[in-house]
Amino acid sequence: MELVLKTEAASIHVPAERKRGHEHEHEMMMNSSVNLADPMAREGSGTSWLPDSSPMYGRMFMLGDDTLMLHGAAFPRYTNVSTRRGDDRIDAPNWLMAMYSHPLNDNAQLGARIMLSLDPLTEGGRGYPLLYQSGESWQGEPLHDRQHPHDLFSELSVSYSQKIASDLSALLYFGYPGEPALGPPTFMHRPSAMDDPDAPLGHHWQDSTHVTFGVATAALQWRTLKLEGSIFTGREPDENRYDFDRPRFDSYSGRISWNPTPDLALQFSHGYLRSPEATEPDANVHRTTASVLYNKSLGADANWASTFVWGQNNTTHEGATESFLLESNLQRGRDTVYARVERVEKSAHELVLPEEFHDEIFPLYSASFGYVRDLTHAKGIDVGLGGQFTISHRPSELNAVYGNELGYGFQIFLRVRPSRH
């Protein structure tokens, strides 16, 4: 308690009406590691924003005036995906993140983040089976129907934030690797997606730039409105998941974020990605995304989080393809139910189809439903036992490649993460 009080004394002032009525008053004083003007709960991946009312699953440590927050999740599981292009396996997608902040004075702060993933070990180079998933490569071939592993070093970043006036602040962020100001908070950091072990099928239309080897972002923020610009490396991570790829700073993006109420986080962003795919170096992408994150606290140990994302890729040779995602997560005590529904347009090239499919674009649908029951809950680590069922739909033309079997997937998993702070 002493440590908490000490932080309160050193921290920025919080308007009295914002403090009132909160059970955990000290939480309101804790600020984001990327911008000292933001509450910690707003901190998403990279410099993105979650709703201010979002639950925080993590362990916090106070070291003098410094704050260290640890987040993460692991999903040891059995997963099974249907069709000729499906597979089954035992694996464990996982990530771990440390966020550190050090106040320089009342108006300036340094932040640092490390995000690690042991995916290269648990998922192998080809990643895990996920019907109609695409993006990145393995052994020089583009991946299809697999989710690529994340890099061991998924983020190493530093940031500097400064309060300029009472409602105005600015920040600089540098990551190697890091996340540019493009897209919504990445799926694993969204409360609406935190119990779902799978990546969205629209990952490479929406939030896949979260692991980018070389990012510099500048942001200016007025009240709950933020304007950001990034220059970064367009090329996606290479298939060596343990190394540091060459920084290029050949791509750029801009994003406007707005949290109009404590329960809402909106963003609109556009980026130009130069040569993202090593297997198709002459193709560039213009990516546009918009998202709405809605979070509603339903009491001390209950929460409802939802996200809508639209993402468009406009790719050289291919033109524009669209992706839509809607996901929702309802937690009450030890029980969580969640769902994710997607529609994504993918080209024959993206799905690695044979020549005869030419440049066709295929609309793909997927709906996942899951339930998690916490075996341990609110005691430091939440270990939940979960099950998920996915049903998906493809145009019948694709049966030539996938066979006639219905597209579905199921998995049984443990979800291991720190308890709610």
Ligand SMILES: [Cu+2]
């Ligand atoms: Cu990713």
